[in-house]
Amino acid sequence: MSFETVYEVRNVSKRYGSVVALDDASLKIGAGEVVGLVGDNGAGKSTLVKVLSGAHQPDGGQILLDGEEHVWHSPKIALEAGVETLYQESGLAPHLTVAQNVFLGREIPVKGILGKMGFLARKKMAADAEADLERIGIAFASSGRPVSALSGGQRQAVAIGRSVTWARKVIILDEPTNHLGARQAGEVLHIIENAKKQGLGVVFISHTLPHVLQVCDRIVVLRLGKIVKDAPASFFTNETLLGYITGAIQTLQEDAE
Numbered sequence: 075m076s077f078e079t080v081y082e083v084r085n086v087s088k089r090y091g092s093v094v095a096l097d098d099a100s101l102k103i104g105a106g107e108v109v110g111l112v113g114d115n116g117a118g119k120s121t122l123v124k125v126l127s128g129a130h131q132p133d134g135g136q137i138l139l140d141g142e143e144h145v146w147h148s149p150k151i152a153l154e155a156g157v158e159t160l161y162q163e164s165g166l167a168p169h170l171t172v173a174q175n176v177f178l179g180r181e182i183p184v185k186g187i188l189g190k191m192g193f194l195a196r197k198k199m200a201a202d203a204e205a206d207l208e209r210i211g212i213a214f215a216s217s218g219r220p221v222s223a224l225s226g227g228q229r230q231a232v233a234i235g236r237s238v239t240w241a242r243k244v245i246i247l248d249e250p251t252n253h254l255g256a257r258q259a260g261e262v263l264h265i266i267e268n269a270k271k272q273g274l275g276v277v278f279i280s281h282t283l284p285h286v287l288q289v290c291d292r293i294v295v296l297r298l299g300k301i302v303k304d305a306p307a308s309f310f311t312n313e314t315l316l317g318y319i320t321g322a323i324q325t326l327q328e329d330a331e
């Protein structure tokens with residue numbers, strides 16, 4: 075199945091001092107395509123995420139959204155253009171409710187003069203948040219519960235739900251199933267499938283290879299800042315994927331040559 079490219083980086087590089095975190099990486103993400111990004115600790119996955127999200131400027135290379143070149147001077151600009159990111163350390167405000175977290179930074183004022191005075195449309199936000207979360211497959215007893223009263227898995231679901239709700243073109247999920255039990259991780263994978271159905275381009279980062287193989291259309295392997303393999307998920311088995319991640323497969327090929 076082929077996807078129409080919605081987001082693309084060409085030849086991006088990023089150094090931190092003497093560390094080359096990303097070396098000439100090129101990647102395409104299609105609308106309705108789930109792209110897995112895998113690699114060992116320190117391979118450069120989060121660095122690529124930060125370049126895609128506008129949090130870090132690449133030292134070189136191009137970023138194209140809908141075929142148009144962009145320079146993200148801040149994550150806010152990328153966000154407004156439709157690129158939503160869930161960072162590895164997701165920031166939810168524990169004392170706020172689920173609904174307030176969904177609308178954090180995007181609060182809706184009430185209409186008229188009261189809105190100008192800073193009054194917020196709390197009921198509307200609560201109802202909208204609940205409907206949005208339900209639409210993408212997250213059901214909560216109440217969106218009025220404070221996030222501090224949720225389990226780790228439920229918090230993660232809220233964080234992802236918030237990203238999927240707002241994403242218009244692309245959603246980047248950096249290890250969203252980390253620290254989750256099997257059932258909650260399954261729910262996250264379900265949310266990813268829903269995001270795909272909505273036509274979003276999804277970047278999914280995880281060290282849990284069966285999850286990556288289950289949910290992704292295509293898998294990109296990073297090693298030491300370089301993309302060493304980019305192929306349809308059906309190309310890999312758990313073992314060969316691990317081989318590309320560790321470098322064992324490339325070593326074998328080199329030995330054979």
Ligand SMILES: Nc1ncnc2c1ncn2[C@@H]1O[C@H](COP(=O)(O)OP(=O)(O)OP(=O)(O)O)[C@@H](O)[C@H]1O
Pocket residue numbers: 090091093094095113114115116117118119120121122162
């Ligand atoms: N802010 C920074 N300053 C200096 N070096 C950094 C910084 N961020 C990342 N690095 C280095 O860049 C390399 C790539 O790091 P990155 O966080 O992208 O890896 P990762 O693939 O996300 O790893 P993990 O699976 O552990 O999350 C590593 O060598 C790391 O030490």
Ligand SMILES: [Mg+2]
Pocket residue numbers: 119120121162248
């Ligand atoms: Mg990382």
